Amino acid sequence: MRHLIGLMFSALLLASCGSGGGAGAVSYKRDYWGHRPGPKGFTTVILDAGHGGKDPGAVSRTTGDREKALALDTVKRVQRKLRGKVDVRLMRSDDTFVDLDERVRRASKKDGAILISIHYNAGPGGWNGPENYWWRVDSHGLATRLQHELDKASPYNGPNRGKVRRRLRLTRNPNVPSVLVECGYLSHPGEARRCAEPGYRDRLASAIARAILDQQAKGDPPGPLPKPINKPPSRPTDPPGS
Numbered sequence: 049m050r051h052l053i054g055l056m057f058s059a060l061l062l063a064s065c066g067s068g069g070g071a072g073a074v075s076y077k078r079d080y081w082g083h084r085p086g087p088k089g090f091t092t093v094i095l096d097a098g099h100g101g102k103d104p105g106a107v108s109r110t111t112g113d114r115e116k117a118l119a120l121d122t123v124k125r126v127q128r129k130l131r132g133k134v135d136v137r138l139m140r141s142d143d144t145f146v147d148l149d150e151r152v153r154r155a156s157k158k159d160g161a162i163l164i165s166i167h168y169n170a171g172p173g174g175w176n177g178p179e180n181y182w183w184r185v186d187s188h189g190l191a192t193r194l195q196h197e198l199d200k201a202s203p204y205n206g207p208n209r210g211k212v213r214r215r216l217r218l219t220r221n222p223n224v225p226s227v228l229v230e231c232g233y234l235s236h237p238g239e240a241r242r243c244a245e246p247g248y249r250d251r252l253a254s255a256i257a258r259a260i261l262d263q264q265a266k267g268d269p270p271g272p273l274p275k276p277i278n279k280p281p282s283r284p285t286d287p288p289g290s
């Protein structure tokens with residue numbers, strides 16, 4: 049995750065924030081801040097395999113697996129499971145590096161889409177299990193569904209952060225609903241070994257596909273919407289956790 053975290057306020061966006069979000073000299077699209085229920089009936093799913101090329105992401109000390117390869121494999125499994133049910137676009141389909149801001153730009157081009165970015169995690173010793181990162185109000189239901197399905201599919205249930213609201217470049221900056229999925233901790237020896245099994249990754253992919261299709265069919269799960277929070281886009285220079 050550390051690569052995704054950052055912050056620097058642009059004066060322009062601060063000004064627009066202070067005036068209540070979206071008002072003032074800058075005109076944003078209607079859903080710029082994502083203050084609305086999660087989408088139902090969306091037509092396109094953009095699947096983003098985290099990292100790639102020169103950026104391996106997390107590397108397991110137990111198996112030697114690299115996050116970038118496991119993420120791409122998982123994305124392709126999810127794509128197969130969604131085939132014929134929704135239009136699927138891949139952010140990358142091979143071992144290429146794509147800059148985070150370029151990923152945001154590509155995702156934001158497509159109206160009626162959602163973005164799911166798939167990763168494998170690394171963290172404190174003993175941490176394990178799936179996590180989901182979201183920021184926009186319209187991404188909360190999707191993150192809830194993803195966390196629920198992944199928790200059912202994974203025998204690892206923490207300690208971890210679970211479903212967490214965090215302003216990252218891929219959760220805050222795209223102007224479409226967006227969730228960053230951490231499938232499991234490669235820093236946990238047992239979980240790393242499970243993640244190395246194609247059958248286990250297939251189970252995770254089925255869970256992710258199920259959450260996407262449930263959201264497409266039913267919209268948000270029951271429950272109140274989270275409060276809107278207006279903050280400027282995440283920048284690579286942001287301090288961690290801001």
Ligand SMILES: [Zn+2]
Nearest residue numbers: 049098105167
């Ligand atoms: Zn990652």
